[in-house]
Amino acid sequence: MPADPNTGSHAAAPARLAQKALADLPWEVGVAKPDPAMVVDKVTRTFGGLTAVSVDHLEIQRGGITGLIGPNGAGKTTLFNLLTGFDQPNTGTWTFDGRSLGRMSPHQVARLGVVRTFQLTKALSRLTVLQNMLLGAQDQAGESFLKALVPGTWRAQEKANTEKAMDLLRRFKLDAKKDDFAGILSGGQRKLLEMARALMSDPKVVMLDEPMAGVNPALTQSLLGHVKDLREEGMTVVFVEHDMDVVRDISDWVVVMAAGKVIAEGPPESISQNKAVVDAYLGAHHDAPLTNEEEDRVLAEAEAAIAREEGAAPGGTTAGTISSEEHKP
Amino acid sequence: MSDVLDALAIGVKSGLGFQAIFFALLAIGINVHFGYTGLLNFGQIAFAMLGGFGIAISVSQWGLPFWVGVIVGIVAAVVLALLLGLPTLRLRADYLAIVTIATAEGLRLLFRSVSATPVTNGTRGLSAFNGSFIALAPWDTQRRYDLLGTSWSGGELWVALVGWTLVALSCLLVWLLMRSPWGRVLKAIREDEDAVRALGKNVYSYKMQALVLGAVFGALGGMVYAVGTGSAIPDQYQNANTFLAYAALILGGAARVLGPVVGSIILLFILQFADTLLRAFISNGVIPEALLSSTDVAQIRFVLVGIGLMLLLVFRPQGIFGDRREVMLDAR
Numbered sequence: 001m002p003a004d005p006n007t008g009s010h011a012a013a014p015a016r017l018a019q020k021a022l023a024d025l026p027w028e029v030g031v032a033k034p035d036p037a038m039v040v041d042k043v044t045r046t047f048g049g050l051t052a053v054s055v056d057h058l059e060i061q062r063g064g065i066t067g068l069i070g071p072n073g074a075g076k077t078t079l080f081n082l083l084t085g086f087d088q089p090n091t092g093t094w095t096f097d098g099r100s101l102g103r104m105s106p107h108q109v110a111r112l113g114v115v116r117t118f119q120l121t122k123a124l125s126r127l128t129v130l131q132n133m134l135l136g137a138q139d140q141a142g143e144s145f146l147k148a149l150v151p152g153t154w155r156a157q158e159k160a161n162t163e164k165a166m167d168l169l170r171r172f173k174l175d176a177k178k179d180d181f182a183g184i185l186s187g188g189q190r191k192l193l194e195m196a197r198a199l200m201s202d203p204k205v206v207m208l209d210e211p212m213a214g215v216n217p218a219l220t221q222s223l224l225g226h227v228k229d230l231r232e233e234g235m236t237v238v239f240v241e242h243d244m245d246v247v248r249d250i251s252d253w254v255v256v257m258a259a260g261k262v263i264a265e266g267p268p269e270s271i272s273q274n275k276a277v278v279d280a281y282l283g284a285h286h287d288a289p290l291t292n293e294e295e296d297r298v299l300a301e302a303e304a305a306i307a308r309e310e311g312a313a314p315g316g317t318t319a320g321t322i323s324s325e326e327h328k329p
Numbered sequence: 330m331s332d333v334l335d336a337l338a339i340g341v342k343s344g345l346g347f348q349a350i351f352f353a354l355l356a357i358g359i360n361v362h363f364g365y366t367g368l369l370n371f372g373q374i375a376f377a378m379l380g381g382f383g384i385a386i387s388v389s390q391w392g393l394p395f396w397v398g399v400i401v402g403i404v405a406a407v408v409l410a411l412l413l414g415l416p417t418l419r420l421r422a423d424y425l426a427i428v429t430i431a432t433a434e435g436l437r438l439l440f441r442s443v444s445a446t447p448v449t450n451g452t453r454g455l456s457a458f459n460g461s462f463i464a465l466a467p468w469d470t471q472r473r474y475d476l477l478g479t480s481w482s483g484g485e486l487w488v489a490l491v492g493w494t495l496v497a498l499s500c501l502l503v504w505l506l507m508r509s510p511w512g513r514v515l516k517a518i519r520e521d522e523d524a525v526r527a528l529g530k531n532v533y534s535y536k537m538q539a540l541v542l543g544a545v546f547g548a549l550g551g552m553v554y555a556v557g558t559g560s561a562i563p564d565q566y567q568n569a570n571t572f573l574a575y576a577a578l579i580l581g582g583a584a585r586v587l588g589p590v591v592g593s594i595i596l597l598f599i600l601q602f603a604d605t606l607l608r609a610f611i612s613n614g615v616i617p618e619a620l621l622s623s624t625d626v627a628q629i630r631f632v633l634v635g636i637g638l639m640l641l642l643v644f645r646p647q648g649i650f651g652d653r654r655e656v657m658l659d660a661r
Contacts, residue, residue, distance in 0.1 A: 086523065086526070086527075105526075105531075106523075106526035106527060107526050107528075107531050107532065108529075110526070110529035111529040115527060115529075116527050117527075118523070118524070118527070122521045122523060122524035123524075124516075124517045124520035124521055124524060124525075125520055126520055126658055127520060131513055131516075131517075132517075134510070134513065135513060135517050135528055135530075138529055140510045141510075142510030142511060143510045143511050143513075143514055143530070144511065145506075145511055148505070148506055148509035148510065148511035149502075149505050149506065149509070151505075151509065154509065154510060158510065181654060181655065181658055183658035184654075184658070194524075198527075198528075200528075201528065201529060
């Protein structure tokens with residue numbers, strides 16, 4: 001307590017827990033996380049002769065934001081589909097909270113608390129914004145055929161859900177549009193609505209497939225804020241993104257895929273220096289202007305090494321005032 | 330002038346008669362399938378045929394009571410819906426369309442086939458099964474009654490009264506369901522199945538429930554038709570009726586509780602009104618025989634309905650009850 005003079009910032013304290021927990025991990029593919037929410041083991045998915053996904057081992061830290069990046073066709077969305085039951089792999093196992101998700105259908109995965117959004121936003125156009133939101137609520141009595149006929153059995157729950165939906169809509173600044181059809185919303189508003197709708201189910205893991213795609217820069221900032229909020233509420237976030245600034249800004253851990261495989265993982269600052277990643281994006285045999293390029297790389301590597309040493313040292317630059325205490329409970 | 334008034338009266342009678350009820354119930358079922366859930370059922374008439382023949386076979390062939398026949402018809406429709414839904418509802422929407430249209434035609438051909446004659450009496454069909462139902466009428470069914478300028482038999486009136494009660498109850502059921510969270514899930518499935526799956530709803534189960542519910546409405550429609558005509562003949566259940574019911578639904582406005590009902594009344598009214606008026610004009614020479622003979626009238630009235638539907642789609646694409654904003658969203 002004495003180390004924390006501004007008590008008002010208590011919300012910020014848990015924010016980077018995952019980052020700290022992951023700070024000491026080696027930057028290698030398949031590294032074991034201290035507290036994994038999802039574990040993927042030897043999952044492969046082939047479409048004919050093409051191996052879309054072939055992930056040997058991947059763990060996703062609970063309560064953190066994990067960025068999933070990679071060039072087009074790397075298998076990011078396919079991996080998303082596999083993890084959420086929208087597609088079934090050829091081989092492999094994957095678990096959430098120790099429960100195997102193999103052979104589960106999408107709605108069963110969602111009921112366990114793993115919700116996703118889609119790369120192409122799926123706003124339900126001819127439903128109002130509020131109806132979209134209410135659909136996200138789980139365990140609704142009124143969604144069974146017989147109970148639907150007796151409004152008394154679901155009215156109270158519907159009212160509670162409506163209040164919760166309005167709270168979320170206010171947070172996402174969509175409350176003024178609650179009675180509009182979702183189909184008239186702009187692209188960015190649809191992204192917001194889809195995220196808000198996913199939150200109606202009180203998820204444990206939120207999987208966002210390119211949440212910032214096609215969104216104007218101002219809205220990107222607000223979306224980023226919302227994603228960070230999810231982490232602060234203790235949710236695990238996995239997201240696919242192409243914008244490296246965004247990835248660097250919010251992720252605690254970055255997983256890089258290329259040609260269906262995880263080729264690198266580590267904290268965001270590790271990624272841009274990783275040779276495998278550069279090769280994946282630019283091609284392995286790019287003939288770069290040797291001198292400058294190599295100079296830069298050596299410099300960057302040295303800097304990274306220093307950063308790593310500093311990070312490991314107690315009271316280093318990355319560790320805040322509270323961190324060293326919270327780091328080892 | 331009296332020709333026009335006569336045609337109006339006969340048109341109104343047709344719009345309120347058992348055929349309108351038949352189309353209304355078919356269209357209510359299609360509304361649940363297509364309007365609310367987005368299921369493409371192009372064989373609604375198959376469920377109607379099972380409903381009609383459910384009564385006809387049970388009563389005429391097996392000697393069971395009328396109400397047992399009603400239950401047999403409904404159960405048969407439910408079983409058919411399950412059979413059709415089981416393999417197709419996991420697939421894309423068009424598979425259900427293919428399977429239903431094939432089933433509707435196949436079932437009709439099966440019912441009229443020689444090998445089915447011991448049960449369905451083949452192309453001649455079954456009759457004399459509605460006696461115990463007509464006998465329930467609280468008034469004399471042998472007399473004729475004058476109503477709205479036309480003459481109704483007591484039996485017709487009774488079928489119409491029970492039929493419209495059935496339509497009203499069906500509408501009430503649909504209204505109750507569609508304002509509930511259950512209905513909200515159906516509408517969401519119509520918009521995007523995958524989004525609904527991602528929100529933890531068992532889409533397959535909801536689609537099946539909707540298919541069965543709409544099938545039961547279709548079966549009820551077929552029962553009204555069979556009881557109204559007093560006979561069940563396989564060739565009465567041509568699949569063209571399914572598409573007329575679609576026309577009625579679109580005319581009234583899809584995904585609206587009263588849309589299919591009002592659409593059916595108007596459709597039947599227009600068909601009968603045009604028919605009667607054209608025949609009257611031809612017989613008294615207003616329309617010269619050279620231009621249009623009375624044998625063409627049956628076709629011309631459908632042309633008129635077609636023109637009417639086209640005008641509707643141009644000027645009021647949402648139908649009579651629909652919400653224009655909702656329809657315009659599809660333009661994106």
